[in-house]
Amino acid sequence: MNKSARTWRRILFIGIATLIMAVFGTQFAFAQDADAVATVTLDEFNTLKIAIDTTWVLLAGFIVFFMQAGFAMLEAGLIRQTSVVNALLENFIDAALTAVVFWLVGFGIAFGADNGSGLFGTTLFMPGLDAADTIYYGNISVLTMFFFQFAFAATASTIATGAMAERTDFVGDLIYSGIIAAVVYPVVVHWVWGGGWLFQQGFFDFAGSTVVHTVGGVTALVGAILLGPRKGKVWGKATAPHNFGLAVIGTMILWFGWYGFNPGSTLGMYGNAGVVGIVALNTTLAAGAGALIAMVFQYFRTKKWDLMAAMNGSLAGLVAITAGCAFVSPVASLIIGVLGGVLVLLVTDLMEKLKIDDPVGAFAVHGACGIFGTLAIGLFAEPSLTPFAANVNSGLGGLLVAGGSAQILVTQLIGSVSTVAWVAVTMGGVFLALKAVKRLRVHAAGEDHIDAYEHGVSAWPDVLPLTEIDAHSGPVGGRSPSAAPAAAD
DSSP: OOHHHHHHHHHHHHHHHHHHHHHHHHHHHHHHTHHHHHHHHHHHHHHHHHHHHHHHHHHHHHHHHHHHHHHHHHHHHHSOGGGHHHHHHHHHHHHHHHHHHIIIIIHHHHHSOOSSSSSOOOSOOSOOGGGTTOEEETTEEHHHHHHHHHHHHHHHHHHHHHHTTTTBOHHHHHHHHHHIIIIIHHHHHHHHTSSOHHHHHTOOOSSOIIIIIIHHHHHHHHHHHHHOOOTTOOTTSOOOOSOHHHHHHHHHHHHHHHHHHTGGGGSOSTTTHHHHHHHHHHHHHHHHHHHHHHHHHHHHHHSSOOHHHHHHHHHHHHHHHHTTTTTSOHHHHHHHHHHHHHHHHHHHHHHHHTTOOOTTOHIIIIIIHHHHHHHHHHHHOOTTTGGGGOSTTTTOOOTTSTTOOSHHHHHHHHHHHHHHHHHHHHHHHHHHHHHHTTOSBOOGGGSSOHIIIIISOOSOTTTSOGGGTHHHHOSTTSOOTTSOOOTTO
């Protein structure tokens, strides 16, 4: 045997011996302190799970709250410059108002224990220090859950401002937004996410196509109908947006915000990494497909590449996939996005034909596509994904999926119709009451320049100086008792 062969044998022998010593030495060390190590690790592991899930949900909530900026920028860009300050303040103050009202009343109605009726909660009002370490769901505390759900509630009440822009009385906006946050929205939340009657029926809505978007969209529709059109509205011809730059920024912020909206609705990262990945992928595909098909569809109708169509198409896809993002396949999410992108344009056309003035297409995006997205689960739900919801329809598939049935679709239809009816009746009553006391529509003197009339400012004083408006806007910042009321009042 040559010297080289002997050297390699020695190296191999030493390596094997070292490995054996390492294995047996490690086993001996673990055997010595097994009980102590297991006890410490279990405590630390549980603490780590809570920290991971809490961080994930809070981060998602921060992102969802940032959607308020998206709504503000989108609406401000799509309306006329004489109403920009009004729109910005409404979006901003709606978030502030919702924070207080939802803490006082809404959260308890939404997530408190009920009396067995399945209609609304009766506990968890004004959660405070005693709830800081109380677990509500999984590893999430009551207060963490409150913050995450507050961000959702703020979104629901903000949706309607776009459809009612440029003509809503500011005090009226505060009143109806407070009622949405206190009662109307929380009741639907309890039905679906708070263990209420729709949840018990097996209704699916992962992140809010019904709970958030249908509620906001139907409110927008009812408000736009009872308000009447803007002064000078020409039917069949869209009012030109004053700043597409702001609108695009707002749309991109909203798309970004949806990554808090949908993936964050897992309410925890521990053990949910696979679901989070599916949700993020489906959210992205639906948004992209919606934008592309809306732009192309509009091109075939007008022979122009339409930015507005692309923006609303992306939002339509996002709204439509929100309910089923955890329950459908990526291919199905593409189909849902495509159908949503077409639907939003057709509904926008229908609104014009019905002479319902919705300046930003709020109902077309949130209402119509929210309803469609809710029903789409009944068509495309994957049996391998529905167990994540852990309700009575767990393990069932949609009507168009191999081995599926109509059971989920029927339940989804019941939930959607019930939500539409609840919101239409309650908010219809609120708006009619506001109209009766002359607080729904801004005074006729303020319709030419609502920023000057309600707020005493101009968004662009170098372009539209306030002094040039005072002469035809009526009293700035006040009401003239002798002026004639607006036609819609």
